[in-house]
Amino acid sequence: MTDQLVGAAPVAPPADPEAGAKRTARRRRWRLTGLVILGWLALYGVWEYGSWWFGSRxxxxPYEVLLSAVEIVExxxxLTDFSxxxxxxxxxxxxxxxxxxxxxxxxxxxxxxRAFFHDGVTIAGTIPAIVYAVMSLIVFGLSNLGPILAVxxxxxxxxxxxxAEGIRGVDKSLVTxxxxxxxxPQQIRKEVLIPTIVPYVFAAIRMCFAVAWKVEALTEVFGGRNGVGFQIRTEYQLYDIAAVLAWMFLFIVFMLIIERLVLAKSEARLLSWRPQERSSAL
Structure with a gap:
């Protein structure tokens, strides 16, 4: 019996779950980064092939568009139109x-x-953005108020x-x-309702921000006196396709910066109390 105890293999210490979670999160980030790089390389390859097929005119x-973007920045x-x-x-x-x-x-x-507002809000959300852009220009003309109203x-x-969906998704038992x-009621609103609707608010911000940019640029194309849409319309009238694409990609770069460095970071910080947010932040 004594020999069996002496010859037994030592018990390995329990693995650190936090270290394992960090390694898993690190591998996930590297995998996602690789997929993003592959996606951009595939887009570059398709673009180069399309330029060869249709002609650079x-x-x-991509190189010609990059040169045009550098000229626009210099x-x-x-800075003036983008601001x-x-x-x-x-x-x-x-x-x-x-x-x-x-x-x-x-x-x-x-x-x-809900019964009072539901139909009106639903109808307002289904109206095409171009209708809002045209109506705003009709009401305010060539002024900055038209794009603001359209957005x-x-x-x-x-x-x-x-x-509304975020509020309706609140666990009624927590309120009770x-x-x-x-x-x-003020404490319930601050400690129960607001934390519950934060993910819905960020979802709305992401969706609305993308739509708002499109509508704002569309309104400027139709009747703006400055801004990105105005510059796109000007370059189109000059048939400078490289400059049109350059303004578009500068637009995309700014949107990615807002998404990655502002919205994503703010959401992760505000929702750090959720387990899934903590695990992704490791």
């Missing part, structure tokens, strides 16, 4: 949030207000519907328990 090569037009488009987009998005978020809260909390009209329904423990 119809589809300029000329100073990029104009950004300010108009953010202004319209702010108006949409100020109108859509309270409506969504009322729709999610009270059946009466607000397009974004507000999405914000209202997402906030909070009331049983004597929590005030």
């Amino acid at each position: 119809l589809l300029p090569t 000329s100073g037009n990029f 104009a488009s950004v300010l108009k987009t953010f202004a319209g998005f702010g108006v949409a949030a100020a109108v859509g978020a309270p409506i969504g809260y009322l729709m999610g909390r009270y059946n009466y207000w 607000a009209l397009v974004s507000a329904p999405y914000i209202a519907l997402n906030v 328990m909070s009331e049983a423990f004597g929590r005030t």
Whole structure:
């Protein structure tokens, strides 16, 4: 018996679960990074083939577009027109949030207000963006208010519907328990409702921000006096396809920066209390 105990293999110490989670998260990040790089390389290859097939006059090569983008940045037009488009987009998005978020809260909390707003919000969300762009130009003409109004009209329904779904998704038992423990309505709103709707709000922001940029640029193409859409229209009239694509890709780069460095980081920080967010942040 003693010999068996002495000759037994030593028991290995238990593995560190946190270290394993970090290794898994690291491998996942490397795999995703590799897939992103492969996707961009595939896009580059398709673009080069398309330029060779159609000719650089119809589809300029990536190098030609890159040179045109560098010229735009060096000329100073990029900062002036891009800042104009950004300010108009953010202004319209702010108006949409100020109108859509309270409506969504009322729709999610009270059946009466849901019945009152639901049809109007749904119809407003199904109207094509080009209709909003044209109507805004008819009302305000060639001014900065047209793009701002178009962005607000397009974004507000999405914000209202997402906030309403977030409120309706709140666990009613948590609200009941909070009331049983004597929590005030303000405390319930701060500690139960708002944390629950944050993911829905970020989903609305992502969707609305992409749509808002498109509508804002479309409105500028039709009747803007400055901004990215105005420059795209100008380059199109000059039949400078490389410059049109350069403005478009500068636009895409800015959107990726907003998505990766602003929205994704803010969402991860605000939702760090969720287990899935903690595991992805390792």
